Amino acid sequence: MTDSQQHTNVLTTIAWPYAIGLGLFALVRPIASITGLDDLVGRPLLPIVLTVAISLIWILAVGLSRVRRPFLTLVAAGATYALAATVMSVPLSLAITGELQGPLTNPFAVVSVLITNLIWGAAAGGIALLVQRMRRGGASSVER
Numbered sequence: 001m002t003d004s005q006q007h008t009n010v011l012t013t014i015a016w017p018y019a020i021g022l023g024l025f026a027l028v029r030p031i032a033s034i035t036g037l038d039d040l041v042g043r044p045l046l047p048i049v050l051t052v053a054i055s056l057i058w059i060l061a062v063g064l065s066r067v068r069r070p071f072l073t074l075v076a077a078g079a080t081y082a083l084a085a086t087v088m089s090v091p092l093s094l095a096i097t098g099e100l101q102g103p104l105t106n107p108f109a110v111v112s113v114l115i116t117n118l119i120w121g122a123a124a125g126g127i128a129l130l131v132q133r134m135r136r137g138g139a140s141s142v143e144r
Helices: 003-013 016-025 028-034 037-041 045-063 070-097 107-135
Strands: none
Touching (some): 028 070
8 A cells, every 4th residue: 555545544534524513613712702702701711611611522522422533533623623713814804803814914823823723633632532442441443
């Protein structure tokens, strides 16, 4: 099997409906900020609470499922969230402030957003993998 075939096979084992759905679900964080809910409830309390809640939902949704690649699925969810939040910042910043703001105004910010959310997905994915292993009695059939 060539490296290209192996790469393609790994991508096809990611539970894309979970990755995309959970990544888009995480948009509740920037939406809370945009709508002023963060200011109403309090910063940094609400962003922290939302991050923990989203992480728990990601972990439980994938960890309690039969997703074949929990780690990679949640890394993909982190990437989905990073991409969606970056894209969403364009029309929203233009509509709210009249000028482009957000990660796309700075290439380093785009990379930072992506790396941060890949790490978030990896952390949640690692925990979801452990949840799956514990549920299956440590079966080795689960992704390592």
